Amino acid sequence: MSDLIEGYLGKTVEGKKSRLPAKLDFIQSFTGGFLALFMWAHMLLVASILVSKDFMYTVTKLLEGSFIFEGGNPLLVSLVAAVIFVIFIVHAALGMRKLPGNFKQFQVMKAHAKSMGHDDTKLWFTQAFTGFAMFFLGSVHIYVILTHSDKIGPMASSDRVWSEYMWPLYILLLLAVEFHGTIGLYRLCVKWGWFDGENPKATRKALKKVKWALTVFFLVLGFASLAAYMKIGMENAKNGTVGERYQPTAKVIEFNITNKSVGRIA
Numbered sequence: 001m002s003d004l005i006e007g008y009l010g011k012t013v014e015g016k017k018s019r020l021p022a023k024l025d026f027i028q029s030f031t032g033g034f035l036a037l038f039m040w041a042h043m044l045l046v047a048s049i050l051v052s053k054d055f056m057y058t059v060t061k062l063l064e065g066s067f068i069f070e071g072g073n074p075l076l077v078s079l080v081a082a083v084i085f086v087i088f089i090v091h092a093a094l095g096m097r098k099l100p101g102n103f104k105q106f107q108v109m110k111a112h113a114k115s116m117g118h119d120d121t122k123l124w125f126t127q128a129f130t131g132f133a134m135f136f137l138g139s140v141h142i143y144v145i146l147t148h149s150d151k152i153g154p155m156a157s158s159d160r161v162w163s164e165y166m167w168p169l170y171i172l173l174l175l176a177v178e179f180h181g182t183i184g185l186y187r188l189c190v191k192w193g194w195f196d197g198e199n200p201k202a203t204r205k206a207l208k209k210v211k212w213a214l215t216v217f218f219l220v221l222g223f224a225s226l227a228a229y230m231k232i233g234m235e236n237a238k239n240g241t242v243g244e245r246y247q248p249t250a251k252v253i254e255f256n257i258t259n260k261s262v263g264r265i266a
């Protein structure tokens with residue numbers, strides 16, 4: 001069936017009714033939900049440094065598949081990073097559809113949001129801003145990890161954070177990702193009516209509280225982890241040990257031998 005559609009530059013054009021926008025919306029929701037949950041796991045794994053260097057070393061080895069390959073294989077991490085990168089790009093490309101195309105559109109949206117005085121509409125601006133920032137910040141990080149997956153570990157990661165100046169990028173990325181991820185999950189719940197129950201209004205209020213609690217939790221965890229990597233990186237720079245790999249303690253070597261993961265040192 002054909003339809004009259006407001007086209008580019010305001011010209012009216014003939015077009016077909018299509019289910020494509022709904023399908024794209026679904027893919028955007030799915031990739032967003034997946035990335036947000038991936039980030040929770042990611043932040044918990046990165047935070048392993050808060051337990052001990054040995055623990056972060058062991059986590060790194062397990063993620064390199066040390067229970068399958070002797071000594072672990074960082075290619076496995078590169079492979080996962082490549083898949084995440086593709087999902088990240090698809091999600092960002094679909095998100096672009098929602099950004100205003102010119103200043104006039106932006107003004108209209110801003111005036112509209114202001115006149116409604118509706119908090120959830122204001123959240124849209126935070127999503128657009130943090131999403132835009134992540135285009136650049138997230139791409140740099142994922143590419144660096146993808147191409148240097150053999151340099152992850154208590155010493156190597158700390159050197160990257162401090163001596164290779166990743167910490168300013170991580171501060172901005174951490175802020176962007178923690179707001180974007182939890183707001184995104186909240187919006188998914190509202191959009192698709194998950195947990196609506198008897199009283200959707202009350203649910204929305206409760207969801208907002210959970211959203212804030214999660215943002216604060218992951219920001220505190222993230223900044224504490226970042227501080228730990230920066231501290232180790234600074235010590236390495238002071239002691240002239242930048243570039244040296246971590247030597248696990250005897251206890252960890254024993255654990256790794258039983259799990260087939262001796263070999264490369266992280």
Ligand code: HEM
Nearest residue numbers: 080081084138145152157160170173174177222223225226
């Ligand atoms: C498979 C993909 C990924 C891997 C293997 C990975 C790995 C890592 C590692 C090892 C660190 C510790 C610092 C370092 O070694 O440089 C780190 C930090 C970080 N990553 Fe990722 N990352 C991945 C994807 C992402 C994505 C998609 C994002 C968000 C767009 C992200 C955001 C961050 C942030 C914000 C930090 C700093 C966190 C902190 O220090 O508290 N990462 N990542």
